[in-house]
Amino acid sequence: MDDEHEIHLPESIEQAWGVRERPRKGPKRGLSQERIIAAAVQVAERDGLAAVSMSRVAAELGASAMSLYRYFAAKDELLALMADAVYGPPSLDWNREDGWRAGMSRWAWGTLRSMRRHPWVLRIPISGPPTTPNVVLWLERGLQCLQDTGLTEAEKMSVILLVSGYVRNDATISTDIATASRAAGGSEQEIMPVYGRILTKLIDPYRFPALTAVIASGIFNVDDDPDDEFTFGLERILDGIEVLVRERTSTAVAPTVP
Amino acid sequence: MDDEHEIHLPESIEQAWGVRERPRKGPKRGLSQERIIAAAVQVAERDGLAAVSMSRVAAELGASAMSLYRYFAAKDELLALMADAVYGPPSLDWNREDGWRAGMSRWAWGTLRSMRRHPWVLRIPISGPPTTPNVVLWLERGLQCLQDTGLTEAEKMSVILLVSGYVRNDATISTDIATASRAAGGSEQEIMPVYGRILTKLIDPYRFPALTAVIASGIFNVDDDPDDEFTFGLERILDGIEVLVRERTSTAVAPTVP
DNA sequence: TCCGTACTGCGTATGTCATACACGATACTG
């Protein structure tokens, strides 16, 4: 009676979850998802995500480009599983007694660490909600940290979305700056001072008073620790969540009455 | 005495700012930055960012692909100016008396509106700090909203980064979902229920208790207003900023003493 | 035992892309 054609994940992703029966006929497979993903990650690690082409990955394995299509229907499935491999199973030393705030903070730092170590994951376009095993496990761990907050399930999900989005965004920007600095050759941490100087030449102080003040303050010239920048935003977000959590836990029994 | 070779923005970006003297010799130009950008935007509007190739844009103008390189040294300069065109000059009805929170909120909604209307801008990879006229003007307006908060210039900058990152991230996710829904053919707002069903089949309730609870709550089945989702995160962030602002304004004269 | 069949890896082909380079035409500067 049920609709016959249910919606499925791509075959390769289902295989990563361990479901999907093995094919029984035909020649033995010369490669495996794991080996291909590992090779692709190696290429990305060495030469960036742009260098990850089907031919390049295949060459790394001594195989032909087209052979990879026996393991992944399209390149973006490979990319999704590369990201999954990089995040790995969550290693979050957190106990329920530590409280949600410590949990979310460590969760954020944990994901940030992966992104910092493998900046190319940030270049993989997001194409939907998480479906790969490790990433879903990270999601699970994040939700677990929120179990005693009194938030609704929908709110918990929104909180995870908020924090993970923040981490991704901050990591993207900070690695962009680092890359640009390196690309500009010359000295290391000189991109922001240059940016300040460029803006100064372009903007009219009367039309851009606030920005002019920012530049004048010299903050573009002191090289900012990316960790401090990250901490600042994270603490703001956690403060904001805390406001809501307090509200929820204090009115747990008696709802707000004017 | 100064180092001769200062660092410059790409020529096309400088032209967008109105600096840069016009070339005086040679034939008249048949095209202009504005017309090319407009044509490129039109293509993106109609067929998405992936359809924006140099040939396609040139074809739209009845010109050859290579002619565009007389106006932009590389494609990413064109992309940056397409984004600039989409954001446009900020139209923010806000006065100083309205307070920073109303200002940042309207600022966030204003940028969100542009992204929602032109989802393809989100597919343009960020390649550094903002340098195009309109985007820098948006930055200026955001900073202006924070002028009475007592925050340091560095903190103001971080706040802008935080909020703009949030907007971008939320817009990306919500348009992704919308696109996926449309791509899945069939019914409109059915992607999240499907996602819930897929996860249910994949995850073990004992390993994924928190996620199982989320799914069981049924929030994937009610179609959520994207505006509500956005508002939730934004209010959390503004709450978090407010905590800091209060701290700063209450200790404006006497700094914190233990 | 043996054959059909489902699977394997791979060579080739297609169409798309950004962009380097060189050309002849153009229009301002001296």
Next chain:
DNA sequence: CAGTATCGTGTATGACATACGCAGTACGGA
């Protein structure tokens, strides 16, 4: 009016994802 900087463009290069079809392989069932 000569020199030259700049114009638009045609052609070429090398990379890319992926469709298609082929020849070889090993298992299930007869």
